[in-house]
Amino acid sequence: MSPLHRNAIGGRALILLLASLLLISLAASAYPVQSQDQSFDPTDEAALKSFIHAYFDTRFAIFKPGFLHPQPASLARFVASSPRAQAFLKAEQDKLEIAQAHAQKTGLTYQDYSFTLDYQAIEPDDLTGLVSVRLVLQSLITYTDNAPDPVPTRGADEAHTLTLLPAPDGWQLVDDLYQDYLWRMLNASSESKQDWMKTIGELELNPETPPEAGGTGCELPADASTHAYDRAAAVAYARTFALDYNPNYRDFPNADCTNYVSQAIYAGNADHACKLSSDGLCGGTGGWYYVTGSRYAAAWTMVNPLHSFITDPATQALWTTGPEGCVVTREQAQLGDLMQFDWNYDGRYEHTVIITRIAYAADGRKLVYVSSHDEDWLDAPSSYFTYANPATRYIHIARIDGPDLRGGPGPGIYLPLINR
Numbered sequence: 001m002s003p004l005h006r007n008a009i010g011g012r013a014l015i016l017l018l019a020s021l022l023l024i025s026l027a028a029s030a031y032p033v034q035s036q037d038q039s040f041d042p043t044d045e046a047a048l049k050s051f052i053h054a055y056f057d058t059r060f061a062i063f064k065p066g067f068l069h070p071q072p073a074s075l076a077r078f079v080a081s082s083p084r085a086q087a088f089l090k091a092e093q094d095k096l097e098i099a100q101a102h103a104q105k106t107g108l109t110y111q112d113y114s115f116t117l118d119y120q121a122i123e124p125d126d127l128t129g130l131v132s133v134r135l136v137l138q139s140l141i142t143y144t145d146n147a148p149d150p151v152p153t154r155g156a157d158e159a160h161t162l163t164l165l166p167a168p169d170g171w172q173l174v175d176d177l178y179q180d181y182l183w184r185m186l187n188a189s190s191e192s193k194q195d196w197m198k199t200i201g202e203l204e205l206n207p208e209t210p211p212e213a214g215g216t217g218c219e220l221p222a223d224a225s226t227h228a229y230d231r232a233a234a235v236a237y238a239r240t241f242a243l244d245y246n247p248n249y250r251d252f253p254n255a256d257c258t259n260y261v262s263q264a265i266y267a268g269n270a271d272h273a274c275k276l277s278s279d280g281l282c283g284g285t286g287g288w289y290y291v292t293g294s295r296y297a298a299a300w301t302m303v304n305p306l307h308s309f310i311t312d313p314a315t316q317a318l319w320t321t322g323p324e325g326c327v328v329t330r331e332q333a334q335l336g337d338l339m340q341f342d343w344n345y346d347g348r349y350e351h352t353v354i355i356t357r358i359a360y361a362a363d364g365r366k367l368v369y370v371s372s373h374d375e376d377w378l379d380a381p382s383s384y385f386t387y388a389n390p391a392t393r394y395i396h397i398a399r400i401d402g403p404d405l406r407g408g409p410g411p412g413i414y415l416p417l418i419n420r
Contacts, residue, residue, distance in 0.1 A: 234268030250293030
């Protein structure tokens with residue numbers, strides 16, 4: 001091989017070596033490997049958790065009047081300077097400004113709050129020096145819009161995955177991945193922060209769809225084969241399983257709201273409505289029933305079919321069992337009744353909740369508190385769900401069709417029972 005050829009090969013090798021070193025250098029600048037004295041040590045766990053607790057405490061305190069740093073910008077002190085961390089900070093600040101504007105508009109600033117962090121895993125990455133922390137957030141919030149006797153709101157099981165970077169003076173946050181109600185709304189929208197702020201500024205504080213029964217409440221035809229809806233039992237069930245799911249029913253991830261509400265109605269002494277299949281069990285998609293996680297009616301788990309089953313006179317005439325009612329005004333709604341929200345104003349409602357508390361403010365305003373799945377809330381103010389100024393309807397369950405075969409559900413009757 002000629003010296004010239006060997007030199008050409010050597011030159012190419014040198015270029016490749018220099019390119020490799022440059023790539024390694026760039027990677028190191030994006031995710032700097034920490035020196036040995038800055039890497040994660042299991043004995044640092046207490047300091048790490050203290051940092052994370054302070055971060056969440058600041059997130060909650062943003063919504064409390066009189067907070068020393070009342071703007072989402074106060075999160076900046078927790079966040080690293082890398083491009084990834086700053087992109088997270090910008091998105092999170094925009095989201096929290098939207099949430100703060102909504103809280104101020106609706107009176108849902110925090111009178112008080114507390115929270116717990118259930119740590120699932122702490123996983124250091126020796127290559128990048130980053131530490132991944134998985135945890136579940138649970139909260140207890142008392143809103144300033146409460147009645148004279150405050151109604152605490154409980155929220156459960158909001159999963160977070162935080163990425164952190166050890167720093168000489170403690171820790172820095174790189175990212176916090178989670179999906180709450182507002183993030184799902186924002187991710188499904190193409191609107192800017194300015195668009196959302198304008199929408200919130202135009203919010204109707206007590207929106208509702210006009211009632212369908214002439215505005216005078218339910219006017220159902222007489223039917224001797226009906227019995228009373230046990231509102232107390234339905235609310236008790238809803239409160240029991242708002243945050244801890246009933247294991248006897250399937251959980252529909254991110255779409256469990258109507259399944260949960262149907263369970264509560266069923267606990268209110270409502271029997272299934274279905275046609276029996278050849279095996280003697282309920283079958284098909286019609287009616288209102290649940291047998292197993294793969295065998296249930298559309299109205300049991302879907303927002304609009306449940307509304308139709310309860311309020312449509314033709315449906316009421318077709319089935320001889322199940323809940324019956326109509327859409328009423330906010331003032332006519334009672335404990336155990338339902339609320340549904342249409343965020344797109346297209347007539348297709350997307351969310352169902354059940355009313356579990358009613359209170360009155362000092363000025364006489366009716367305060368409606370609801371419990372829900374996806375998100376999981378116990379006694380949340382109904383205005384929590386009004387970010388997008390949705391069309392809202394209140395579904396009153398006036399009675400239960402069919403004979404009273406259970407004599408009331410009684411304590412512990414939480415299994416799906418098969419229609420006789």
